[in-house]
Amino acid sequence: MRQSSLFLPTLREVPSEAEIASHQLMLRAGFIRQLVSGVYSYLPLGYRVLRKVTQIVREEMDRSGGQEISMPAIQPAELWQETGRWEAYGPELMRLKDRHDRSFVLGPTHEEVVTSIARDGINSYKKLPVNLYQIQTKYRDEVRPRFGVIRSREFIMKDAYSFDTTREGLDRSYQAMYDAYTRIFTRCGMDFRAVDADAGAIGGKGTHEFMALSEIGEDTIAYCSSCNYAANLEKAEVVYQGQPSEEAPAERERVHTPGVKTIQQLADFLAVPAEKTIKSLLFKLDQQYVLALIRGDHELNDVKLKNMFDANVISMASEQEVKEVLGSPVGFVGPIGLEGKKVTVVADPAVKDMVNAVTGAGEVDYHLRNVTPGKDFSVQQYGDLRNIQEGDPCPQCGGEVRFARGIEVGHVFKLGTRYSEKMKATFLDEQGKEKPMIMGCYGIGISRTVAAVVEQNHDENGIIWPKSIAPFEVHLIAVNVKNEDQLKLAESLYETLLAAGYEVLYDDRPERAGVKFKDADLVGLPLRITVGAKAAEGVVECKVRKTGESEEISTDQLLDYLKATLSKL
């Protein structure tokens, strides 16, 4: 491609809407443009990258048995009412009406549609298993679009759905996808980790999220510093290390603590460490109220609490609800004196070992000292409720847990029969018995993947594309197109490289060298070939974007050099 005719609007300055590096660079380097919040156009270079990623995904999906299809973005409301998600999906679902006032959605995902296809087209075990996938635009009315293409309302996703006859079959389909994802992200040049994730209300044994490691990631990953364990915060299990205190329980004591509401204030006011206090938090889980107790220096994880009760909806009780249910003001809630109150008390195991702790007294401006579980109050159930912390033991090997931030770029999920039962997607087995298909679903955020790669591969001058998804492999630059020798050599090299099968962006613009170099760094192609002062001698400069290493190469050795150098990138 000749750069003189390429639509490549680069910007010298950072558009004010962009905060993070990948967003800024993709805008500045002319890869994307925003239309409205969370909705982007892909310009020629951006679209080329998208196609590269898409192609890698397609190859690996096909290789692991997937079959590509294409499903509609517009879907009838009836389908969503069948699975209950018309209500359950909430405001994130983009809804619209046609001229006859019939309701539709813009698909945020395609379980409904693919399941309807499967139930119509598959009725025998002989036709299973099947894995159908598509690469298509999805719509989610995100509360807060952010970070450019990383969290957008319209985005490109690869979504795959597997249908099996047995649980074991699902396990195999799942593993095939897990392996495919590992290959895909590796090929994209991404630094990632597959982490154990919470299956949520859908249940199922395993679900993994593929996380691109990055400081700007919105999720925290707990990983082990000595083994390969990695999990999401809500999934990372805290290993209970029982260490009963030797302290003798003392007499309970009511203390005046005016205005002291938070654990920090409390610890400061009474001059006790936070780990000697008990945090009492009231939650509403579906229809019941639950008081969760946790050591003052720990952090409650509401997903763990939700899972403990197998609840669908969890919310923190409002100030009013706290008053109604417990009869005590927010900030001074405690587990004592709850007899007759309609509340279930649960606690993290760490609370069990506490002796002479501090809790809220259940009345304004008072706390209780020397409170001991068992003696002063009882707990209906103990269970892991807290966030794992850095330094905690790894649940797999006992090593030390560390934290990292990640961008979720992929997710593999065992759905089971959730959709097939509701939508009656069944098949007849060998005995002629009707059974629901066992499903899995597997997503990759294609556009997000591109941004995540940029986030991981850039410097102060611009993007540094991995060769596998770079819009072009080689950036050929004619330093001065008015110089006969340079222009002639550059033109002939352009032809030579194209003939040799390279993807070349040829900067033949009548611009100054500085402009061309700045643009080249910004755009970030893996290898730059500069035709300059030594053109007459048939010598060009080759520079690797990533390392900055450059060497002068004689044109008759150029193809050999390219072959050797590009194979290493």
Add this chain to the structure above:
RNA sequence: CGGGACGUGGCGCAGACUGGUAGCGCGCACCCUUGGGGUGGGUGAGGUCGCAGGUUCAAAUCCUGUCGUUCCGACCA
């Protein structure tokens, strides 16, 4: 949805407090200059100051509303 910030040529911003003919840098067009890290100079095009209403002799500026963008907290690829 709650809290904050910002809307002025394509991009980045000033002007607003203290109303009085809309400015700067970059980019863009043309000419000269320069020619390996955004060269220097000249000429020029381009803006109903987000939108609507109000106050005023007069509104980018003050007031009200509204829309948009963005940042900070609960969901997801």
